[in-house]
Amino acid sequence: MSFKRFWVMFVARNKEFFRDSSALGWNFLFPFLIVVGFGVIFGGKEYNEFKVGVFPSDTEIVIVEKLSIPKAFRQTRLIQFIGVKTLSEGVEKLRHHAIDFLIKADSPTNDYWVSDTSPKGYLVEKLFHASLYSEPPPAQKQEIRAVPIRYVEWLFPGVLGMNIMFGALWGVGYIIVRYRKIGVLKRLKATPLTAFEYLSAQLLSRIVLMMFMVIVVWIGCDAIFHFKVEGSYGNIVLVFFLGSLSMCAMGLMLAARGTSEEFSSGLINFISWPMMFLSEVWFSLEGSPQWVKTVADFFPLIHLTRSVRKIMNDGAGLMNLMPEITAMLLTTAIFLALAAVLFSWNE
Amino acid sequence: MPGLLEIVNLVKKYKTLTAVDNISFSIPQGVCFGLLGPNGAGKTTTIEIIEDVISPTSGEILYKGKPRAASFREEVGIQFQKTELLSWLTIEETLKTFQSLYHKSSAIEDVIEMCQLNEIRAQYNDKVSGGQRQRLFLALALINDPDLLFLDEPSTGLDPQARHNLWDIILKIREQGKTIVLTTHYMEEAQKLCDDIAIMDHGKLIARGTPQELINTYCSDCVTDGLRAPNLEDVFIRMTGRGLRD
Ligand SMILES: Nc1ncnc2c1ncn2[C@@H]1O[C@H](COP(=O)(O)OP(=O)(O)OP(=O)(O)O)[C@@H](O)[C@H]1O
Numbered sequence: 366m367s368f369k370r371f372w373v374m375f376v377a378r379n380k381e382f383f384r385d386s387s388a389l390g391w392n393f394l395f396p397f398l399i400v401v402g403f404g405v406i407f408g409g410k411e412y413n414e415f416k417v418g419v420f421p422s423d424t425e426i427v428i429v430e431k432l433s434i435p436k437a438f439r440q441t442r443l444i445q446f447i448g449v450k451t452l453s454e455g456v457e458k459l460r461h462h463a464i465d466f467l468i469k470a471d472s473p474t475n476d477y478w479v480s481d482t483s484p485k486g487y488l489v490e491k492l493f494h495a496s497l498y499s500e501p502p503p504a505q506k507q508e509i510r511a512v513p514i515r516y517v518e519w520l521f522p523g524v525l526g527m528n529i530m531f532g533a534l535w536g537v538g539y540i541i542v543r544y545r546k547i548g549v550l551k552r553l554k555a556t557p558l559t560a561f562e563y564l565s566a567q568l569l570s571r572i573v574l575m576m577f578m579v580i581v582v583w584i585g586c587d588a589i590f591h592f593k594v595e596g597s598y599g600n601i602v603l604v605f606f607l608g609s610l611s612m613c614a615m616g617l618m619l620a621a622r623g624t625s626e627e628f629s630s631g632l633i634n635f636i637s638w639p640m641m642f643l644s645e646v647w648f649s650l651e652g653s654p655q656w657v658k659t660v661a662d663f664f665p666l667i668h669l670t671r672s673v674r675k676i677m678n679d680g681a682g683l684m685n686l687m688p689e690i691t692a693m694l695l696t697t698a699i700f701l702a703l704a705a706v707l708f709s710w711n712e
Numbered sequence: 713m714p715g716l717l718e719i720v721n722l723v724k725k726y727k728t729l730t731a732v733d734n735i736s737f738s739i740p741q742g743v744c745f746g747l748l749g750p751n752g753a754g755k756t757t758t759i760e761i762i763e764d765v766i767s768p769t770s771g772e773i774l775y776k777g778k779p780r781a782a783s784f785r786e787e788v789g790i791q792f793q794k795t796e797l798l799s800w801l802t803i804e805e806t807l808k809t810f811q812s813l814y815h816k817s818s819a820i821e822d823v824i825e826m827c828q829l830n831e832i833r834a835q836y837n838d839k840v841s842g843g844q845r846q847r848l849f850l851a852l853a854l855i856n857d858p859d860l861l862f863l864d865e866p867s868t869g870l871d872p873q874a875r876h877n878l879w880d881i882i883l884k885i886r887e888q889g890k891t892i893v894l895t896t897h898y899m900e901e902a903q904k905l906c907d908d909i910a911i912m913d914h915g916k917l918i919a920r921g922t923p924q925e926l927i928n929t930y931c932s933d934c935v936t937d938g939l940r941a942p943n944l945e946d947v948f949i950r951m952t953g954r955g956l957r958d
């Protein structure tokens with residue numbers, strides 16, 4: 366191992382990355398745009414769980430205070446009231462689950478309609494019945510004051526992790542296959558450069574660039590959304606480093622052999638898409654079948670997103686993150702070992 | 713006397729095709745050795761096996777009487793027939809990068825001067841002309857001041873000035889007692905530069921000797937137009953036929 370040879374390859378790779386300004390811009394812009402986009406979509410709007418149709422009404426938008434339906438029902442939170450012209454129109458909407466519940470205004474007998482197959486309709490019906498009693502039945506209330514975790518706050522670590530995954534698999538894996546195909550690796554093989562020096566330079570260069578991307582995008586998004594971080598920033602940087610390491614090692618393993626760009630892009634897609642969907646980038650796997658969770662545990666990305674969320678949202682320390690950290694280190698070791706055994710400069 | 717390089721029973725097979733068909737020869741120290749042959753004869757395959765860039769199906773290569781060690785790569789300079797370089801680096805940065813991969817090296821300025829790269833030294837290496845690229849590849853082969861130089865069709869794509877410059881470089885290196893292994897399709901070039909020539913066809917060696925020996929042996933009766941003596945080109949065509957190669 367010659368540090369000098371490692372270093373010149375590391376520097377050369379960084380130059381390549383930073384001088385390719387279109388690719389560079391995209392690497393920073395992509396996660397930023399996704400987070401900002403989703404923040405706008407889910408951030409400001411009030412969240413309504415149930416939709417209740419009220420007829421007769423000429424307009425779809427109704428002024429809730431002026432509806433002549435039981436007051437307690439009108440004031441229930443999490444219900445969105447929607448005006449409907451006629452009974453038949455309302456029933457049609459019920460049938461198509463466009464609304465969960467239909468009620469007639471100015472009805473002394475409190476007439477309502479509900480679909481017998483709609484679970485939400487069933488719950489609204491219970492709410493409606495309860496609102497008809499003036500006295501609440503006796504029950505002891507204990508309230509917890511939860512600091513709400515906004516969806517962007519939950520989403521953000523996932524999007525950064527996803528960007529690292531794509532960056533690692535394409536930026537390390539695909540590039541090496543391409544370089545093997547067009548003969549760059551052959552030229553390097555003819556020098557004293559060893560495979561270890563070359564590959565570790567590729568790996569570290571990518572990790573450094575990704576950490577830089579994480580920090581820049583984090584600062585940019587934080588300026589807009591003011592993320593609440595319960596745990597330590599140092600730990601966040603550490604787990605991002607471990608996650609990048611593991612995913613770059615995976616890229617190296619996938620690129621250990623082969624000269625077909627088509628095959629390698631197919632392979633990368635085949636791995637990255639399930640990895641993205643099973644790694645809780647967009648939605649939680651809570652409630653999925655056990656086998657799905659087991660499969661997901663083999664992907665480094667899920668351990669990265671989980672540990673960043675635990676630090677950010679729950680203030681977890683490194684001790685609480687042992688399972689995730691172990692998983693990331695273990696996958697790194699396995700991928701690197703396989704990459705080392707399989708690597709070829711020109712086959 | 714054993715050669716600097718000994719090639720023993722070398723075979724390279726690609727699926728059904730035998731690119732190199734059991735050849736043995738030796739290359740002495742300090743010569744300019746020319747490997748000639750029609751397209752597809754197996755020159756590049758042979759030379760890349762000797763360079764330790766591709767592995768043979770069977771056979772053995774000895775360098776200074778021993779199997780090639782890790783130090784082999786420090787001592788050789790290689791110009792490939794076909795290769796690519798790292799993108800987004802300038803010519804000068806590319807040379808510096810490659811220079812740093814070796815213990816021993818030539819001065820960057822000397823190499824730039826020798827290969828006439830001064831005007832384009834700040835250009836990105838994928839944004840230069842075909843002949844300029846060839847000169848850069850030659851410069852990379854010289855960057856470690858090699859004792860043994862492999863040049864696979866170095867004059868392809870060069871203009872006459874650059875070709876004469878290449879010849880001067882090769883002759884100068886040979887004067888320093890270094891060894892050069894060269895392939896070329898220009899017989900005039902081979903005749904001018906090479907002390908020792910092997911002609912390959914269909915993966916086999918079909919002739920070997922100095923240019924004059926080859927002419928004397930194979931072309932003493934060649935019919936020329938009477939105004940000139942038979943030359944290496946006449947030998948080549950006699951040995952490999954007039955038919956086109958793929
Ligand atoms: N990687 C490969 N896979 C399959 N066949 C190959 C491969 N490389 C070379 N060949 C075949 O081996 C034969 C010898 O090729 P080689 O490149 O050694 O020829 P050459 O003498 O250098 O020709 P040229 O003068 O055109 O450069 C050719 O028939 C070629 O098609």
Ligand SMILES: [Mg+2]
Nearest residue numbers: 755756757793
């Ligand atoms: Mg060739």
